[in-house]
Amino acid sequence: MVGVTVAEVLAELEHRHPGLTEVSAGPSSRPGREVRATWLAEDLRDLDDCPPGALVVLGRVASREARGYRLDVALRRLDDVAGLVLQSEAPTPSLSALALARREDLSMIRLTRPVDVTQLLTTVVRMLDAQLPTLLDRAVDICRAVDALEAAGPADVTGPELLHRSGAARTFGLAVGERDPALAGVPAVLTDPRGPWLQRRPTLAPEDALAHLVTWRLCGALTRRTIEAEQAEQLSLLSAGELLHRLLDAAAEDSGPWLRRAADLGIRVEAWNQVVDLEFTNLLDIAGDDTVIAYHQAQTLSRVARQTAAHHDGTWTMAPRTGGVLLVRTHNHADGPAALRRLRAAVQAVLDRAAESSPGIEILCGVGGSHEGLQGLRASRAEADSALQSARLRGAANEPVMFDAPGLSRLLVEWYSSTSVRQSIDDLLAPLATLGRAKQHDYFTTLRVYLENNRSISRTCEQLYLHRNTVAYRIRRIVDVLGVDLDDPNQFLAVNLACHAAFMAQGSGRARARPD
Numbered sequence: 001m002v003g004v005t006v007a008e009v010l011a012e013l014e015h016r017h018p019g020l021t022e023v024s025a026g027p028s029s030r031p032g033r034e035v036r037a038t039w040l041a042e043d044l045r046d047l048d049d050c051p052p053g054a055l056v057v058l059g060r061v062a063s064r065e066a067r068g069y070r071l072d073v074a075l076r077r078l079d080d081v082a083g084l085v086l087q088s089e090a091p092t093p094s095l096s097a098l099a100l101a102r103r104e105d106l107s108m109i110r111l112t113r114p115v116d117v118t119q120l121l122t123t124v125v126r127m128l129d130a131q132l133p134t135l136l137d138r139a140v141d142i143c144r145a146v147d148a149l150e151a152a153g154p155a156d157v158t159g160p161e162l163l164h165r166s167g168a169a170r171t172f173g174l175a176v177g178e179r180d181p182a183l184a185g186v187p188a189v190l191t192d193p194r195g196p197w198l199q200r201r202p203t204l205a206p207e208d209a210l211a212h213l214v215t216w217r218l219c220g221a222l223t224r225r226t227i228e229a230e231q232a233e234q235l236s237l238l239s240a241g242e243l244l245h246r247l248l249d250a251a252a253e254d255s256g257p258w259l260r261r262a263a264d265l266g267i268r269v270e271a272w273n274q275v276v277d278l279e280f281t282n283l284l285d286i287a288g289d290d291t292v293i294a295y296h297q298a299q300t301l302s303r304v305a306r307q308t309a310a311h312h313d314g315t316w317t318m319a320p321r322t323g324g325v326l327l328v329r330t331h332n333h334a335d336g337p338a339a340l341r342r343l344r345a346a347v348q349a350v351l352d353r354a355a356e357s358s359p360g361i362e363i364l365c366g367v368g369g370s371h372e373g374l375q376g377l378r379a380s381r382a383e384a385d386s387a388l389q390s391a392r393l394r395g396a397a398n399e400p401v402m403f404d405a406p407g408l409s410r411l412l413v414e415w416y417s418s419t420s421v422r423q424s425i426d427d428l429l430a431p432l433a434t435l436g437r438a439k440q441h442d443y444f445t446t447l448r449v450y451l452e453n454n455r456s457i458s459r460t461c462e463q464l465y466l467h468r469n470t471v472a473y474r475i476r477r478i479v480d481v482l483g484v485d486l487d488d489p490n491q492f493l494a495v496n497l498a499c500h501a502a503f504m505a506q507g508s509g510r511a512r513a514r515p516d
Contacts, residue, residue, distance in 0.1 A: 004127050006032030006083045006107045009055060012127055013120070019112060025098050026083060026107025033082040033107065038124045040117065044074055052080040052201060055124055057117060063087035071097045075106065083107030088114050138171045139210040146221050159188050159196060159222055168218060172211040173200045184208070186215055190223045198222075243267065244319040244328060247374065248381050267317055271330050273377045274314075275368040276347055277384040278305060278354075279324040281397070282362045301325070301354050301361065308353040312346035313339070326384075328377070335370045340402075343367070347400040355398055362397040364388055369403055389503075425498045431481045446474045448499040455486065 006026060013021050026032055036053030039046075041062050050056050056078060058066060063086050066074060075097060078084060084101075086093075088111045093101075101108045111120075145166040159176035163169040176188055176196050185199030198215050202208060243262055247269060262269050280298055287293035302325040306318040309327055319326040327350070335343065347367060355361055366388030368380035383403035391401040432440045446464065450471070453459040460471050484491045 004035050006035060006055070009035055009083075009124055009127060010109070012123060016123055017115065017119075020115060022110045022112050024086075024093050024108045024110050025101035026109065033105070035082040035124065035128070037128070038121050039081075040121060044070065047074055047077050050078070050081060053082055055082050055085065057085040057120060058087060058090070059117065060087050060089050063090035067091045068094060072100060075100045075104065075108075078106060079104050081106070083109060085120070086110045087117070088112060136210060138167070139214050142166045142168050142171060142214050143217050146217055150221055150224070159198070159218075162218060162221065163198075166218070168214055172214060174198055174211070174215060174218070175200070184212070186219050188219060188222050189226045190219060191227065242319075244317060244326065245321070248378055267328075268315070268330050269374050269377060270372075271332055272334055272370050272372050273380055274329045274331075274335075274343070274370040275377070275380040275384040276309075276327040276329065276350075276400075277324065277366045277368070277381070277388045278327065278350075279364040279388060279392075280361060281323075281364055282360070283323070286358065286360055297358060298323070298325075301358055301363075304354050304357045305350050308350045309346065312349070313342055326381070331370075334372075344400055344402065351398050351400065364391045364397060365400045366391055367400050367402045421501070425501050428482070428494065428498050429502060431483070432478070435477075435481065443474055443478050444499070444502070446471060447478050447495075448503055450475055451492075451496045451499055 010021055010023070034053060035055045037051050037055070039050040039054040039056045040059060041047055041050065041056055042059040044058075044062050044065055046062070047056065066086060067090075071093060075084070083106065086109070090110060093108065093110070098108070100106075146162070149162060149165060160169075163174050163176065168174045174185075176198060179185070179197045180199060182201075183197075183199035184202035185197045187193045188196045188198050198218055200211055200215070244267070247262065278301075280301055283294040283297055284291070287297055298320075302318060302320050305325055305327060306316060309316040309329070314329040314331040317328045317330070319328065329343070344367075347365060351363055351365060354363060366384040366386065368383030368385075368387065371377065371379045387401045387403040391397075391399075394401070429444070432443055435443055446460065446466075449463050450457070450460045453463065457468055457471050457475070460466070461468050464471070479486060482495070484495055486492050486495065
């Protein structure tokens with residue numbers, strides 16, 4: 001901080017107005033406290049609002065009131081000011097007042113004759129203004145230091161480090177901390193007003209304006225670095241996420257370039273991978289049907305999920321998707337029972353942290369098995385989708401549902417993970433879309449249940465609560481639209497597998513001919 005001392009003020013007043021001041025208590029050979037501002041108190045009650053470091057000048061009325069215990073009380077309220085000036089009308093200070101001033105090291109000055117108080121205030125203000133050139137040079141030096149740190153310094157320089165290395169903490173008393181309404185300041189990062197603030201104790205001194213400008217310069221530097229770091233992180237995540245989607249959806253013969261790109265990004269496709277599929281089911285409800293708010297909320301949930309998962313075993317990669325996010329866990333070997341228990345605990349921790357960050361959110365979670373290589377990654381994605389569908393049917397929100405089906409179900413999932421198989425299923429069932437959206441849903445469900453019941457119309461009627469003629473008509477219409485002969489064993493098997501796989505894929509949104 002920069003200012004003038006009480007002794008310097010007294011010397012200047014003696015030079016301009018000889019014999020005007022009489023020191024009742026305070027500096028003689030010592031410089032006294034530093035004066036940072038002036039404060040005129042027309043009433044003793046005005047003393048409650050005077051800033052720290054001020055030279056307090058009592059007006060005539062206040063000076064006449066400053067007698068006996070009133071002066072003692074006033075001095076006790078002025079422990080952080082530079083000094084107190086009494087007009088000539090003021091009575092002689094009592095011994096107790098003098099003792100109190102000496103004990104608090106507070107300068108108490110009494111004017112020897114009536115004087116225009118504005119002359120006194122003007123003298124002190126001019127002395128403080130004389131410090132501005134030096135202070136301005138220091139402010140410019142701070143800004144240049146910030147420029148240099150921005151150009152060459154590491155991107156992870158913290159707020160306190162920036163204040164220290166630029167000299168802002170030493171010159172203006174700036175500090176980074178939790179917001180204090182009694183201090184003057186701005187958010188350290190403009191995009192995070194609830195975070196730490198750049199603050200200093202305000203005064204009425206001329207340095208306040210320069211300190212304010214320096215504060216905003218530092219705020220700009222910290223905000224810029226924060227935004228750049230977030231953009232770099234987001235770009236990295238988007239690159240990895242987009243790549244994962246391409247690996248999951250690309251045909252095997254087209255995977256070469258993506259595999260090489262994955263290696264560059266540190267994604268080890270050849271290792272053991274496990275997919276965790278999260279779906280945010282009620283984002284629009286929480287966002288009040290505002291799609292923009294819902295989008296940003298989904299971004300926040302995805303980031304929280306990835307950051308939480310990173311604290312657990314394995315290497316985690318995030319791939320955002322519509323309405324949710326995929327987390328891929330990569331490790332060097334297949335999981336045993338103990339590792340699977342740790343994985344379940346890790347996924348539960350992710351769900352708990354996400355729910356904590358967004359109260360009221362409902363998240364469906366499907367966890368695929370651990371498989372090796374690219375086809376294993378795709379199989380784990382299909383398993384995670386199947387587990388997600390199971391969670392949806394069971395209404396299991398905010399808890400992980402593991403895919404652990406043995407035998408034929410697992411074989412079906414691995415078969416369906418092939419891109420060419422999925423395309424064939426889509427092509428086979430696509431004609432149902434010509435019936436209209438509502439009928440597509442109803443007819444697909446009827447066909448699936450009919451095949452699951454070994455083509456029994458009566459059992460299909462019982463399960464769907466439909467009339468026998470309705471089921472029979474729908475089956476005839478479906479066979480006609482699809483152009484298949486269910487009496488042919490090969491065609492029956494193809495349609496049956498397609499229905500099973502499309503129903504299993506409802507959680508992933510891949511089967512275009514599936515019910516909505």
